[in-house]
Amino acid sequence: MIGGNWTADADGVPSGALRACLEDAVAAPSVHNTQPWRFRVCGGTIEVFADRGRRLDVLDPNGRELYISLGAAVFNLRAAMLARGRVPVLRLLPEPSEPDLVARVTVGPATRPPATAIMLADAIPRRHTNRQPFTDIPVPEEALTDLTVAADTERARLVITDPAARDAVLDVVRIAEQRRRHDPAYWRELSEWTRPGVERRDGVPPEAFGPWDALEVVPIRDFSVVRPARRRKPVPFERAPTIAVLYTRGDTPDEWLRGGQALQRVLLTATVRGLASTIMTQPVEVPHLRALLQDASDGYAAQAVLRFGYGPFSAASARRPLEEVLVTAGGTKVPD
Ligand SMILES: Cc1cc2nc3c(=O)[nH]c(=O)nc-3n(C[C@H](O)[C@H](O)[C@H](O)COP(=O)(O)O)c2cc1C
Structure with a gap:
């Protein structure tokens, strides 16, 4: 000892x-x-x-x-x-x-x-995962560099999208999110993990659902889809979100463990920089949509879409x- x-x-x-x-x-x-x-x-x-x-x-x-x-x-x-x-x-x-x-x-x-x-x-x-609208203040280049270096340090890769790639990535997230909204098995599972309870210490609580970007420019996962009483209120989100995709060198359990370490180093680096962040993994959960995020030539595997920006306070789960x-x-x- x-x-x-x-x-x-x-x-x-x-x-x-x-x-x-x-x-x-x-x-x-x-x-x-x-x-x-x-x-x-x-x-x-x-x-x-x-x-x-x-x-x-x-x-x-x-x-x-x-x-x-x-x-x-x-x-x-x-x-x-x-x-x-x-x-x-x-x-x-x-x-x-x-x-x-x-x-x-x-x-x-x-x-x-x-x-x-x-x-x-x-x-x-x-x-904390922040599902609120962010301001239109752009994220400075040095902060974005810090985030990519954080991923590199953990042997992963973070690609910050340019406006054209950003729109394409958000399209893929949106399609994945909309598909899920018609999948009863997904609802049942989501229902388990969004069931409110005073004593509950896991799952996503209603306070963390965030509002709804009615234009779905930012297609955040809708945790309220099975909780009509907690429907998300429509509010405008930022017009030009900062979107990145996290990749790992391969797609095996040890790479997923490395990917998780990279994800957390990136998110904590963002926190240190005063940035709020959102994880959006809907497209990575649908194989043919995930394929659209990969560059088949280099073997890197997409693991998460991330959004960064300046947002209001967001509560802990x-x-x-x-x-x-x-x-x-x-x-x-x-x-x-
Ligand atoms: C692998 C992974 C995938 C996630 N996917 C999503 C997602 O698609 N949408 C979302 O809003 N949050 C997503 N999250 C965030 C979790 O919901 C969040 O970490 C959890 O509810 C705990 O809240 P906290 O991050 O505020 O501590 C994901 C987190 C991880 C680690």
């Missing part, structure tokens, strides 16, 4: 810095806020497991978005550890015989935390408490 504040007890119940890192991990974005993760702490290592019971069978039959969500949580763990002065040692899919064990993040040597890690970790609780996601020897209870 690693000393100082980096401890878990014999049952694997963490305290101090290790616990703080796990609190940051669960703040990661996840598709429909499914939070498809579990964590086990063994000495100075955090093991990250896929919780496949939380996979979206209709929207995500291959678990691609489940892995992306897990990758985002892994990135938060890394950033949180580094910002607290320990080098995170990461192994993705460390046991081929145990596919649900998606990552091991070990507390490595002490280090002076880099300024970037501190800024990214500080941004974790401030990052709830997370399940650590005791629900922590695998411990003596049960699942974590002390307060």
Whole structure:
């Protein structure tokens, strides 16, 4: 066991810095806020497991978005550890015989935390998916460069679209979104993950649905389609949205985990820059529409369409408490 504040007890119940890192991990974005993760702490290592019971069978039959969500949580763990002065040692899919064990993040040597890690970790609780209209103020070039560098750093690629490509990408998002609105299986699944409940700590709550761009220039996923009482109100959105597409080098589980880390580094970098962001994955969930986003010649695979800009405050969506996601020897209870 690693000393100082980096401890878990014999049952694997963490305290101090290790616990703080796990609190940051669960703040990661996840598709429909499914939070498809579990964590086990063994000495100075955090093991990250896929919780496949939380996979979206209709929207995500291959678990691609489940892995992306897990990758985002892994990135938060890394950033949180580094910002607290320990080098995170990461192994993705460390046991081929145990596919649900998606990552091991070990507390490595002490280090002076880099300024970037501190800024990214500080941004974790401030990052929320923002489905509100953004202003027409353009995003500065330097900020866009920061976002593309963030994706590169994680071995992924972020393409910021020019106006012609932007319109084409938004057309594809719109077609995907409209198709889904006529798919009863999709509705049933969406209904599960938008069911309101005072006690509910997962799923997308009505406060996060956002309004409706009646012209559908910005075709944000309509979470209210199965909740007529919470129909989105029409309001004008920005006329020239800033749209990017995130690609990974391949389309396998380890690339999805890398893609999730890249996604989260990009989103946190945007937060540091004062930018709001929206994830739009509707077209990536329909194979023939996803193909329209790819350049078949280089093998890169589209994983998400992202929107950036300056927006009003957007509320946090709830997370399940650590005791629900922590695998411990003596049960699942974590002390307060
Ligand atoms: C892989 C993935 C796909 C997502 N797809 C969408 C989407 O298509 N539309 C959307 O509005 N939000 C999307 N989200 C955002 C989630 O709904 C959001 O992360 C979750 O509800 C938690 O809220 P938060 O990001 O504000 O913490 C996606 C997130 C992930 C990780």
